[in-house]
Amino acid sequence: MTEQSSPVRSPCMGVCALDEKDLCIACRRSGMEIAEWGVLTNDQRREVIKKIERRYRGEVC
Template identity: 35%
Template sequence: MSKDIITPCIGICSYNADGLCVGCFRTGDEIVNWFDMSDEERRSVMLQLDQRAQSSFD
């Protein structure tokens, strides 16, 4: 495992009503498990973040 995908955390750690961090739009489980995830798992999460962010502002 190369762990090439860095965390999307920007240091604003607060959760919205959907249970997503308002800084990076990851779930609590994704945040806690980030460093244990494979690159493939991280990539999968990263691909969802833009859509989650857009949905939060709709």
């Protein structure tokens, strides 16, 4: 997939609390993914979204 002009929206749900695995209890991003979101390219953001989807399914990533 190629970079597009419109930014990929943040999956943030406004809860912002990390669990013991350093994952947000709401959006399931890691602390580092949250911190870096603003500097990621759209393609990188899409990869984070894919990881989130796997985490919701209980897959390790």
